[in-house]
Amino acid sequence: xxxxxxxxxxxxxxxxxxxxxxxxxxxxxATTMFWYRQFPKQSLMLMATSNEGSKATYEQGVEKDKxxxxxxxxxxxxxxxxxxxxxxxxxxxxxANIAGRSYNEQFFGPGTRLTxx
Amino acid sequence: GQNxxxxxxxxxxxxxxxxxxxxxxxxxxxxxxxxxxxAGEAPTFLSYNVLDGLEEKxxxxxxxxxxxxxxxxxxxxxxxxDSASYLCAATDSNYQLIWGAGTKLIIKP
Numbered sequence: 001x002x003x004x005x006x007x008x009x010x011x012x013x014x015x016x017x018x019x020x021x022x023x024x025x026x027x028x029x030a031t032t033m034f035w036y037r038q039f040p041k042q043s044l045m046l047m048a049t050s051n052e053g054s055k056a057t058y059e060q061g062v063e064k065d066k067x068x069x070x071x072x073x074x075x076x077x078x079x080x081x082x083x084x085x086x087x088x089x090x091x092x093x094x095x096a097n098i099a100g101r102s103y104n105e106q107f108f109g110p111g112t113r114l115t116x117x
Numbered sequence: 118g119q120n121x122x123x124x125x126x127x128x129x130x131x132x133x134x135x136x137x138x139x140x141x142x143x144x145x146x147x148x149x150x151x152x153x154x155x156a157g158e159a160p161t162f163l164s165y166n167v168l169d170g171l172e173e174k175x176x177x178x179x180x181x182x183x184x185x186x187x188x189x190x191x192x193x194x195x196x197x198x199d200s201a202s203y204l205c206a207a208t209d210s211n212y213q214l215i216w217g218a219g220t221k222l223i224i225k226p
Contacts, residue, residue, distance in 0.1 A: 043204065044216050093159050106214065107162070110159050113157075
C-alpha cells in the first residue's frame with residue numbers, strides 16, 4: 001500500500017513554456033503533499049507543502065508565481081512550472097503523508113525529470 | 118536553527134559492515150527517518166525511530182539517542198546494490214521533516 005504516482009516521468013520542453021506535473025496518492029488519502037526539487041548530486045530541497053483545499057506554503061526563495069501548486073483533492077496535487085527556463089531543469093519529486101497517521105512518514109512518487117531547452 | 122549533519126560520502130567493501138552517522142538539532146523532536154535513494158530515483162523508506170535504542174530490520178538497523186541528538190544506520194553484509202545515497206531526516210515540533218544532505222555510499226567488490 002501507500003503508492004504515490006507522478007506523471008509525466010520525464011518531460012523536455014522549450015524555454016518559456018509551462019509544464020504541469022501531477023502527483024497522485026493511489027491507495028490512500030493524503031492530507032498533505034510535498035514538492036521537492038533535486039539537482040544532480042545534491043540533496044532534496046523542499047519547495048512547498050500543499051494541503052488539500054488550501055493554499056500551499058512555499059519555502060523561502062521559491063517563487064510561488066512561478067511554481068503554481070494546486071491540491072484540489074485528497075489524492076491529487078499538481079505543480080505547474082510556468083515560463084520554464086533552463087535553470088529550472090531538475091528532478092521534481094512529490095511525497096505524501098497518510099491522513100490520520102500518528103507519524104509523518106512520507107511516501108515518495110517516482111519523480112519527474114524536467115529538461116528545459 | 119535546525120540542522121542535520123551526516124558525512125558526504127563513505128566507501129565500504131562488499132560483505133562488510135558500515136555505519137552511517139547522523140546528528141541533528143531541531144526545534145522539538147518527533148522522530149527520525151532514514152531513506153535510501155538510488156541515483157535518478159526517488160527516496161524509499163528504510164526506518165523510523167522515535168524512542169531510544171536499536172531497531173533491526175534484516176540487514177539494516179537504525180539507532181537513536183535522543184539525549185545526544187544522534188542516530189546511525191548500520192548496514193550489514195553489504196551488497197553491490199546497497200550503493201546509494203542514504204538520507205537522514207528529523208521531524209521537528211511541527212512534524213516537519215528536516216533533511217540532511219545525504220551520505221553517498223560506495224560499495225567496492
